[in-house]
Amino acid sequence: MGFVPGLGSIASGADALLYLSEGNYKDAAVASIGIVPFGKVAAGAGKVAVTVAPELGKALGATGKLAAPTEKAVAKTTGATGSAAKNTNPFQGPVTEKVTVVDPAGNAMPVKLGQQIQGSPDSKALQVKDQYGKPTGERIDGYGHSSQKDPKAQVPHAHRLDDFGNPIVDEAGNPHLPIYLPN
Amino acid sequence: MQCHMCGKELKQGYLCKEHARELKEALRKKENIVDKPTFAYHCQVCGEFEGRGVIVEHPPGLDFCQKCIEESEC
Numbered sequence: 001m002g003f004v005p006g007l008g009s010i011a012s013g014a015d016a017l018l019y020l021s022e023g024n025y026k027d028a029a030v031a032s033i034g035i036v037p038f039g040k041v042a043a044g045a046g047k048v049a050v051t052v053a054p055e056l057g058k059a060l061g062a063t064g065k066l067a068a069p070t071e072k073a074v075a076k077t078t079g080a081t082g083s084a085a086k087n088t089n090p091f092q093g094p095v096t097e098k099v100t101v102v103d104p105a106g107n108a109m110p111v112k113l114g115q116q117i118q119g120s121p122d123s124k125a126l127q128v129k130d131q132y133g134k135p136t137g138e139r140i141d142g143y144g145h146s147s148q149k150d151p152k153a154q155v156p157h158a159h160r161l162d163d164f165g166n167p168i169v170d171e172a173g174n175p176h177l178p179i180y181l182p183n
Numbered sequence: 184m185q186c187h188m189c190g191k192e193l194k195q196g197y198l199c200k201e202h203a204r205e206l207k208e209a210l211r212k213k214e215n216i217v218d219k220p221t222f223a224y225h226c227q228v229c230g231e232f233e234g235r236g237v238i239v240e241h242p243p244g245l246d247f248c249q250k251c252i253e254e255s256e257c
Binding site for chain 2: 117118119120121122124125126127129133134135136137139141143145146147148153175
């Protein structure tokens, strides 16, 4: 996926993407994840961008999946973005505006003002941290928990929050929500 | 099976030797310990947070319970 600097809109072509060097946790994670300013999310359908906010929940659905991730974009980005005063890369620290992170499979993670994302270098395990460094509960467990009895917890899943910060559960009350898997 | 920290393919277990060692060291030094974890801190490996000892946040953003760390081989 692509890393789109926080300029307020989605660049529609791959040529508009910046490229980041790889080699450390942050860069490795960023390299496989698209980050878009809150308000628009790359739909995965080629060069189409979909307006999300303020209808984020509607666009992403209860699971946080994008509607139709039909195409993977390659995301490599280079260099730091913005100044110390402005940060739209949640892997580099608290963001100064809302952004939505989209993984290569099309799973979206909204990141609010002051929040950041931390996780594994391969981006399979990610979670949103608040301004105090504590997990908000918004999380992707891409490895699953194979020793759990619940089949939904065994497989890769996500934990999502609604607009009020409450955990989203499925129709059975289960907080382990399905995610798109990489092809 | 894969290492839940780096994705390295493993024949068995959930942490590669390098990261098992790293986590055991963090546990020994009591670095980034979460004493009374909530569900938000549930273990990357087993998914539990209660009755599994402390949670070690290492690296930041990845949570592993004491039991899974101690059971890992390095």
